[in-house]
Amino acid sequence: MLEQTVLAGFGGQGVLMMGKLLASAAMDEGLYASWLPSYGPEMRGGTANCIVVVSDEEIGSPVSDACDAIVVMNQPSLEKFESKVRPDGTLIINKSIVPVETTRKDVNAHYLEADDIAEKNCDANRSANVVMLGALQSVRQILKSDSVRRAIACSFKSKGQQVIDANLAAFAAGTNALRTEPIGPTR
Amino acid sequence: MPATKQLTKGNEALAMGAVAGGCDCFFGYPITPQNEVPEVLSYEMPKRGRVFVQAESEVASINMVYGAAAAGKRAMTSSSSPGISLMMEGVSYIACAELPCLIVNVMRGGPGLGSITPSQGDYFQACKGGGHGDYHCIVLAPWNVQEMYEFPALGFELADRYRCPAMILADGVLGAMMEPATIRDDDAPPDVPEKPWATSGRNGRNHKNIVNSLVIEPYGLRDHNLKLQAKYAKMQCETRWDTRHTDDAEILLVAYGIAARLALSACKLARKQGVNAGLLRPITLYPFPSDAIVECAAGKKRVLVVELSSGQMVEDVRLAINGKVPVDFYGEMGGVIPSPADICRKIMEAVQ
Incomplete structure (x- = not known):
């Protein structure tokens, strides 16, 4: 098993955190994992992204230009990364602030209003990243949901139970979002 | 040894590996993409009563390493390609003076000020001298975060064994990436060999220890070079x-x-x-x-x-x-x- 995921958005949307949650959950399951942020020169308001590789065997390259899944939190990220998903791979797009659809016809694109879902479920759109993570989990199912929940609880421990609960709720909302709104590859 | 598996950034693992490897003194000057190394050491070293100095330049850093190594301390510096170039005179002096130390190069794109993205353009500099004169450093190349953690201790050990500078040649990806790594929980100091040559005080000896890289007499310098070359030949078993x-x-x-x-x-x-x-x-x-x-x-x-x-x-x-x-x-x-x-x-x- 080899799963390569890019998580991309504005700086501040929590895409690096999202990647760390994935990598932590993989480590928790005894899998190999790597997390690599983009650290090149970026302008303010530009894109932040990271790539997470999860595997049941030793990981070679921590980078890929044919990813299994890409989580797109904003429009510049869609433009920058939609070409980096392999044919038949997964795109998860935050419809709240991405007004366009992917130009790719050979991938499975899923759209959800992550900011709105986060605001409705957890009173803050700050957890839109975890909503997207929930959506990713419901589509790819590479890791166990329990491990991701444990990673959330562990990562937000220093911020208190309220923050943990809000993020667990965001994760659940994201997981359900695509189930209740079946707008998959046909869209 | 008690240890836990943690999702760790390469540069942070390297810093913690230096602590575990018994680094007494760190001297460095900031540069991307290795800044987490001094960042972590800036709080982990003083906590243990060890030395952390942000020097005024790379030239100062390497010469502080020279001094601390001469005094018998496990001393290190960390930088990235352009910064390492600035240090090369000092590295040559340290090699000539036969002092053990650790130099970390988290390589970035060159030549010149270049870029901050990963590269391996410093192989010649690391392995074929870099500074002037016939000398070598022991050069270690990690390929994952676990080795970023383990190689500082190995570098110090080999440096002490051969009284020779050791260099860790990493790159921007290894520095920035996170992977699960097994990190020791305890702070047990490693075995450090006796350093009877160190300029750490007379301690009742009947002779002075002198650390020097000036051998002005040609035959004297030739003999010193032959001694260095014999050491490099002996080192070949460490591949x-x-x-x-x-x-x-x-x-x-x-x-x-x-x-x-x-x-x-x-x-x-x-x-x-x-x-x-x-x-x-x-x-x-x-x-x-x-x-x-x-x-x-x-x-x-x-x-x-x-x-x-x-x-x-x-x-x-x-x-x-x-x-x-x-x-x-x-x-x-x-x-x-x-x-x-x-x-x-x-x-x-x-x-x-």
């Missing part, structure tokens, strides 16, 4: 390397550090396309595992060297193989990371 899928391979890839990670993925892609590719990864770049490469390449159709440079280590591979097997090269420069698919294409071209 370390690692292999993956080499037994049934028709083509052998040779790569170190992050390039070896990319090459490993490329080998797997090639095998899916019916070409048996294997990987040999030098862990010590100096001393260079020439014999291991010759042995491993024997009977293979071709050798393909992959580097994030214009082709530097490939020269040592060609010297080792000495024409017995054709050696091809693939490299990218300037901070561009080739994809495993790119490398796989080169494998296919090479075997055709």
Whole structure:
């Protein structure tokens, strides 16, 4: 098993955190994992992204230009990364602030209003990243949901139970979002 | 030893590895992409009563390392390519004075001020001198976060054994990436050998210890050079390397550090396309595992060297193989990371 995921958005949307949650959950399951942020020169308001590789065997390259899944939190990220998903791979797009659809016809694109879902479920759109993570989990199912929940609880421990609960709720909302709104590859 | 598996950033692992490796003093000057190394050490060192100094420049840093090493302390510095260039005079002095120390280079794109993205363009500088005169550093090339954690201790150990500077040659990807790594929980100091040569006080001896890199008399300097060369010859037993899928391979890839990670993925892609590719990864770049490469390449159709440079280590591979097997090269420069698919294409071209 080899799963390569890019998580991309504005700086501040929590895409690096999202990647760390994935990598932590993989480590928790005894899998190999790597997390690599983009650290090149970026302008303010530009894109932040990271790539997470999860595997049941030793990981070679921590980078890929044919990813299994890409989580797109904003429009510049869609433009920058939609070409980096392999044919038949997964795109998860935050419809709240991405007004366009992917130009790719050979991938499975899923759209959800992550900011709105986060605001409705957890009173803050700050957890839109975890909503997207929930959506990713419901589509790819590479890791166990329990491990991701444990990673959330562990990562937000220093911020208190309220923050943990809000993020667990965001994760659940994201997981359900695509189930209740079946707008998959046909869209 | 009690230890926990933690998702750890390469640079942070390296800093914690230096602490675990008994680093007494760190001297450095900030530069991307290694800034987490001094950041972590800036709070981990004082906590343990050890020395952390942000020096006024790289030149100052390396000369502080020179002084602390002369006093018998485990001293280190960390920088990235342009900063390491500034240190080269000091490294040559330390090598001549036969002092152990650790120098970390988290390489970025060059030449010049270059870029901040990963590169392997400093192989020649690390392995073939860099500074002036006939000297070598022991050069270690980690390829994952676990080795970023373990190699500072190994570097200090080898440096002490041979009274020679050791260098860890990493790159921007290894510094920035996170992986699960087993990190020791305790702070037990490592075994450090006696340093009777150290200028740490007379302590009742009947002679003065003198640390010096000026040997003005030609025959005296020749003799000192012969002694250094004898030491480098003795060091050849310290070569370390690692292999993956080499037994049934028709083509052998040779790569170190992050390039070896990319090459490993490329080998797997090639095998899916019916070409048996294997990987040999030098862990010590100096001393260079020439014999291991010759042995491993024997009977293979071709050798393909992959580097994030214009082709530097490939020269040592060609010297080792000495024409017995054709050696091809693939490299990218300037901070561009080739994809495993790119490398796989080169494998296919090479075997055709």
